[in-house]
Amino acid sequence: MAATPADLRQAFKEMRLQDCDALFVLADATRPTIPSLATEAKIPAIYQISGYVDLGGLASYGAALPPMFRKAAQYVDKIFKGASPAELPVEQPVAFELALNLKTAAALGLTIPDAVLARADKVIE
Numbered sequence: 001m002a003a004t005p006a007d008l009r010q011a012f013k014e015m016r017l018q019d020c021d022a023l024f025v026l027a028d029a030t031r032p033t034i035p036s037l038a039t040e041a042k043i044p045a046i047y048q049i050s051g052y053v054d055l056g057g058l059a060s061y062g063a064a065l066p067p068m069f070r071k072a073a074q075y076v077d078k079i080f081k082g083a084s085p086a087e088l089p090v091e092q093p094v095a096f097e098l099a100l101n102l103k104t105a106a107a108l109g110l111t112i113p114d115a116v117l118a119r120a121d122k123v124i125e
Contacts, residue, residue: 005031012037025052027062039107050099053124058104063093064121097121 002011008031015023023038023045035056038045047053048062071091079085099122105112117123 005033008033008037012041012043015043016041022046025057035104039104042108044108044110050097050122053099053101053122056101056104058101058108058110060097060099062096064095064097067095068093100124 002008020041020043023043025034025045025047027048032055035045035052035058038058039056044058045052047057047060049065050060050062053060075085075088078088098116098120100112100117100120101124102112103124
C-alpha cells in the first residue's frame, strides 16, 4: 500500500521483495507512475480504469466511465430542475470495458490468449 504518490517506489520495492505475483489497482486518482513501476518490477497489473492501460498498464476491467459521466449529468439536471437528491435512485453501472496493452504484455513476457483478446473492448498494440 502506498498512502501517497511519494510512497509508490517503496511499495513496489516491497512487492518485489515479497515475490508479488500480480497487482490489482483499485479505482482511485490516476497515478501515472504506477504502470511504469509495475512493468519495471515485472509485476503484471490490472486496473479498474482504462486510462492506466493508455499509460502502459497491462489490463483493465471496470465500469466504462463515459456512460457513468452521462448518468451523473442526468442526475445534476434533475436536481437543478427541483428533484430531491434523496429521492433519486442509486444505479449500478451497466457498461463495462476490458482494455489490454499488448506492448506491456510483451515487456512482461506474457501472452494474452486469443479468447481474451476477442472479448477486449480496447487493445493497444
